Amino acid sequence: MVDTIGFMIICTGKMLIKNVNNAFASFHSGLTFEQMGVLYFLFKNEGGDMIQQDIAKLLNKTKSAALRTINILESKKYLKRVTDREDRRKNIIQLTPSGRQVITKIHKRFLDMDLALNNAISNEDASTCRKVLMGIQHKCT
DSSP states (O other): OTTSHHHHHHHHHHHHHHHHHHHTTTSTTTOOHHHHHHHHHHHHTTTSOOBHHHHHHHHTOOHHHHHHHHHHHHHTTSEEEEEOSSOTTOEEEEEOHHHHHHHHHHHHHHHHHHHHHHHTSOHHHHHHHHHHHHHHHHHHO
16 A cells, blocks of 8 residues: 555655645744645735635635634734625635735745755656646546
């Protein structure tokens, strides 16, 4: 079982997440990889409306799990909820200026870590890896 593709991908993913979490543990109140992902999605979607359900879908989590992450980030003042003017039942999730600042720094640091991973293998292997992973992701959807 340990030499199966699925097992190896899961183990590698867990190792990468652990490395990222450790690298950022002391960086801005110990944000987790998942929390960084929410900030990044909001940053990339700046100007577009994102609600709790959108974030849950992006994280592949339940709405209640996404809500816990949103609550944590809101308590750290990295995001805020704004009531939708057309539908008062909806809360639009937006980055605060401090959230925008922290994700900008984190993104740069994350890209540096990714570059180090890419430099550890050949361009051809990196390209093949991306293609294979994209194929597996497509099969899993």
